[in-house]
Amino acid sequence: xxxxxxxxxxxxxxxxxxxxxxxxxxxxxxxxxxxxxxxxxxxxxxxxxxxxxxxxxxxxxxxxxxxxxxxxxxxxxxxxxxxxxxxxxxxxxxxxxxxxxxxxxxxxxxxxxxxxxxxxxxxxxxxxxxxxxxxxxxxxxxxxxxxxxxxxxxxxxxxxxxxxxxxxxxxxxxxxxxxxxxxxxxxxxxxxxxxxxxxxxxxxxxxxxxxxxxxxxxxxxxxxxxxxxxxxxxxxxxxxxxxxxxxxxxxxxxxxxxxxxxxxxxxxxxxxxxxxxxxxxxxxxxxxxxxxxxxxxxxxxxxxxxxxxxxxxxxxxxxxxxxxxxxxxxxxxxxxxxxxxxxxxxxxxxxxxxxxxxx
Amino acid sequence: xxxxxxxxxxxxxxxxxxxxxxxxxxxxxxxxxxxxxxxxxxxxxxxxxxxxxxxxxxxxxxxxxxxxxxxxxxxxxxxxxxxxxxxxxxxxxxxxxxxxxxxxxxxxxxxxxxxxxxxxxxxxxxxxxxxxxxxxxxxxxxxxxxxxxxxxxxxxxxxxxxxxxxxxxxxxxxxxxxxxxxxxxxxxxxxxxxxxxxxxxxxxxxxxxxxxxxxxxxxxxxxxxxxxxxxxxxxxxxxxxxxxxxxxxxxxxxxxxxxxxxxxxxxxxxxxxxxxxxxxxxxxxx
Numbered sequence: 001x002x003x004x005x006x007x008x009x010x011x012x013x014x015x016x017x018x019x020x021x022x023x024x025x026x027x028x029x030x031x032x033x034x035x036x037x038x039x040x041x042x043x044x045x046x047x048x049x050x051x052x053x054x055x056x057x058x059x060x061x062x063x064x065x066x067x068x069x070x071x072x073x074x075x076x077x078x079x080x081x082x083x084x085x086x087x088x089x090x091x092x093x094x095x096x097x098x099x100x101x102x103x104x105x106x107x108x109x110x111x112x113x114x115x116x117x118x119x120x121x122x123x124x125x126x127x128x129x130x131x132x133x134x135x136x137x138x139x140x141x142x143x144x145x146x147x148x149x150x151x152x153x154x155x156x157x158x159x160x161x162x163x164x165x166x167x168x169x170x171x172x173x174x175x176x177x178x179x180x181x182x183x184x185x186x187x188x189x190x191x192x193x194x195x196x197x198x199x200x201x202x203x204x205x206x207x208x209x210x211x212x213x214x215x216x217x218x219x220x221x222x223x224x225x226x227x228x229x230x231x232x233x234x235x236x237x238x239x240x241x242x243x244x245x246x247x248x249x250x251x252x253x254x255x256x257x258x259x260x261x262x263x264x265x266x267x268x269x270x271x272x273x274x275x276x277x278x279x280x281x282x283x284x285x286x287x288x289x290x291x292x293x294x295x296x297x298x299x300x301x302x303x304x305x306x307x308x309x310x311x312x313x314x315x316x317x318x319x320x321x322x323x324x325x326x327x328x329x330x331x332x333x334x335x336x337x338x339x340x341x342x343x344x345x346x347x348x349x350x351x352x353x354x355x356x357x358x359x
Numbered sequence: 360x361x362x363x364x365x366x367x368x369x370x371x372x373x374x375x376x377x378x379x380x381x382x383x384x385x386x387x388x389x390x391x392x393x394x395x396x397x398x399x400x401x402x403x404x405x406x407x408x409x410x411x412x413x414x415x416x417x418x419x420x421x422x423x424x425x426x427x428x429x430x431x432x433x434x435x436x437x438x439x440x441x442x443x444x445x446x447x448x449x450x451x452x453x454x455x456x457x458x459x460x461x462x463x464x465x466x467x468x469x470x471x472x473x474x475x476x477x478x479x480x481x482x483x484x485x486x487x488x489x490x491x492x493x494x495x496x497x498x499x500x501x502x503x504x505x506x507x508x509x510x511x512x513x514x515x516x517x518x519x520x521x522x523x524x525x526x527x528x529x530x531x532x533x534x535x536x537x538x539x540x541x542x543x544x545x546x547x548x549x550x551x552x553x554x555x556x557x558x559x560x561x562x563x564x565x566x567x568x569x570x571x572x573x574x575x576x577x578x579x580x581x582x583x584x585x586x587x588x589x590x591x592x593x594x595x596x597x598x599x600x601x602x603x604x605x606x607x608x609x610x611x612x613x614x615x616x617x618x619x620x621x622x623x624x625x626x627x628x629x630x631x632x633x634x635x636x637x638x639x640x641x642x643x644x645x
Contacts, residue, residue: 141488175490178490179487182482
């Protein structure tokens with residue numbers, strides 16, 4: 001949760017304790033619901049006809065500080081008590097340790113509205129379920145600094161993961177990595193053919209390490225580009241949801257292929273199209289002239305004057321058209337609505353403006 | 360113009376990866392020259408590189424199980440590609456347990472080296488990871504820029520370097536104190552590494568390093584050497600970062616590590632492994 005946001009939302013419910021976080025751009029949301037059975041004792045408090053169960057948020061770092069060193073906690077702590085004291089404005093975390101030592105932490109909290117992302121896994125057209133290990137092994141091929149990844153479906157039922165290259169960057173200078181997983185590596189696959197979504201890898205990696213550590217299979221629910229992707233983990237006493245915004249795709253697939261159009265990429269076979277002959281012919285015929293077509297990748301040391309900028313010259317076969325409008329919409333908080341859709345916002349709890357005015 | 364190659368043996372793959380990692384540490388961009396028998400990684404002495412240049416040569420037969428190359432033309436059966444070696448290094452990094460790695464030159468949207476790694480998986484079919492590394496094809500008229508550097512008339516020819524690990528830790532500490540380092544050596548197997556600043560000067564002395572005979576084609580070099588005073592030092596002052604990069608980049612201990620020095624002009628390092636030779640030239644600072 002700390003990989004997503006700086007504040008931890010605690011919400012006791014009848015069904016258990018829910019811990020949630022959201023990122024500052026409202027494009028990532030996660031919730032962990034611990035069932036009452038997870039705890040030795042669970043008292044969510046009482047609700048009256050006009051009072052709701054109390055909920056609050058605390059600084060993530062303060063909360064994590066209490067549980068700082070996991071190995072030493074496991075050795076010395078017998079019990080942990082979490083107690084909300086609304087009238088004292090304190091969240092009490094009490095660690096009962098060996099040798100009669102009790103450590104009590106009083107964290108200040110802020111009252112808050114219910115933090116809830118809008119999503120419905122039933123309405124997602126596609127669903128994949130895989131052991132966490134398979135996905136972790138897939139993600140390892142991408143550099144740790146990679147921001148966004150595109151998950152797609154290909155022929156033969158194969159699933160692909162590919163690093164997303166922004167069109168603003170020079171597309172022919174970026175290395176593109178693509179991984180193909182066979183259908184039988186997944187526990188279940190129910191996907192709309194030709195579908196693909198692009199999301200941030202950073203928050204996903206956090207959930208993936210949790211899933212790996214708890215040895216739980218991960219389910220991915222997704223729909224069209226722009227609709228959020230939902231990752232879920234299920235256990236008898238724990239329900240985890242991670243909701244990430246996806247890149248909306250304003251370019252239709254029928255336009256000329258770009259480096260990001262997954263639907264045009266064939267599954268690699270032994271026989272790649274290999275058409276350097278015409279490229280070389282173009283370079284050779286201009287020999288003796290002022291210089292051939294510039295390298296599309298690097299400005300070579302040509303005898304040309306310094307002002308010729310290879311980036312400006314459109315190489316034959318370069319991608320025309322406007323780049324897709326990149327917008328990770330935070331629509332799943334009900335604040336941005338697509339035109340024509342019925343107003344969902346009225347039926348849902350929307351997060352009130354938080355203290356720094358961001359919404 | 361075509362190129363396809365395949366590595367199946369894991370030991371060869373790891374060795375090749377380590378070589379690429381070393382190259383990646385020395386050059387941000389370099390030229391890969393492919394011939395029927397060999398691969399060369401070349402960094403020519405542009406000002407942008409600080410004047411350092413590199414020539415690394417390996418025999419393809421020692422690494423690849425399959426290697427097919429068709430050059431630009433029949434009488435120029437070679438391919439020169441400009442690439443970022445760090446990309447190749449990253450592509451090979453997660454191929455440690457691969458069943459096979461295939462490399463192919465393609466031109467979908469732009470010329471690329473496609474590295475396809477076939478990984479084992481629990482399912483019926485293997486996992487395939489492809490990395491498309493953009494490359495620049497260097498036209499034939501520019502190939503002369505990437506010829507093997509001429510070995511200049513050295514003042515001190517061939518002295519074995521001290522144990523690289525030791526040399527590396529000495530140079531790393533000196534790097535904190537100065538931007539330049541003086542290497543001097545003589546034909547009696549003595550080498551000194553010196554730095555000098557306003558506040559401090561530090562010299563590390565190495566002896567009994569050994570001077571192998573310089574086997575030149577016409578044999579005149581060695582007779583010249585006999586005429587010289589074998590105790591006199593030839594020195595050159597070079598950028599310490601370049602030296603440190605060279606030493607830090609070595610992932611495997613070379614079989615032989617040597618250097619040549621031209622007084623005040625250039626230092627030529629030669630690192631030899633069983634299947635690969637790496638030459639690195641660092642020019643002296645005026």
